[in-house]
Amino acid sequence: MKLTDRTILITGGGSGIGGGLAEAFHQLGNKVIITGRRPKVLKEMTQKHKGMEAFAMDVSSESDVNRLFKAVTKKYPTLDVVVNNAGLMLWPDFAKGERLGDTLFQEIDVNLKGLIRMTTVFLPLLKKQKAATLVNVSSGLAFVPLSGTPIYCATKAAVHSFSDSLRYQLRQTAVEVIELAPPAVKTELGETPGNPDSSYPRMPLDLFIKETMKALGSNKKEILIGGAKFLKTGSRFFPGRVFKMLNP
16 A cells, blocks of 8 residues: 555544544645544544544444535545544443343444445545555454454454455455454543453554554555454464453
8 A cells, every 4th residue: 555645534533543543644744534423533633633634424324424425525536545444342241131222233333334335435436546545444353253342343354354355346446455453452442331341451552553554555455463463363273262362
C-alpha cells in the first residue's frame, strides 16, 4: 500500500485504533477524513490536527452511509482509500438466561453489516481511481474466539472471510483489499461496560500503530500484529490448547 499522497476515509476515526491510524496518515501529509458517532470526539481530533476533516455518522445506518458517500463524492472525488475500522465490542452472557434486549444485534449491525454497507457504497468510487485500497479491520479473535464476547468474535471471523472473498473478486480491478487483524490493544474498546476482565495483556496503541504502518507499507494483504499472529497460527496447529489459554 502506498502511504503518501492519498485521500483516506477512516470510519471510527475519532479514537482508538482508528484515531491512531488517522493521526499517522495525517502526519505523512495525506488528506484524512474521519467518521464516528460522537461529534465532540471528532471535533477534538480535527482541532488537534489541522486539515483533517470529520463527518458525524453511524455505519449501521443506511441513510448515514449514503449521506456520507454523497458528501465525500462531491468534495473528494479522488478518494482512494477506505479504512473500515468502526467497531463495537459487547459482553453478552447467554448462560444467564436473561433477555439481552436491544443490544443483541448491535455488533452485527456495526462490525459486519456496517462494514459491508460501506464497502458496497464506496466501491464504485474506488474503482474509478488508478489505484485504490480498502482496509478491513478484523481481529486476532477472528481465528480463536474469546467466549466472553461471542458476537464480536463471530463478526470478526465473518470480516476475515468476507475480506478473502472480496480480494479474490476484485483481483482484476485497481482496488487492493487488505485485512488488518489487531491483537488486544489498549483502547477504550476493551473497556466497554460488562467486560468481565479488562486486566488481560494489551498492546500499547502507539506501538501497534507503528507496527501497523510499517506493515501497511509492504505488499502484505493480510496483516496480523502481535498476538494476532499467534492466534492464527495456533488455530491451525493446536486449536484446542489455544482456546483454553484464551478462555481459562
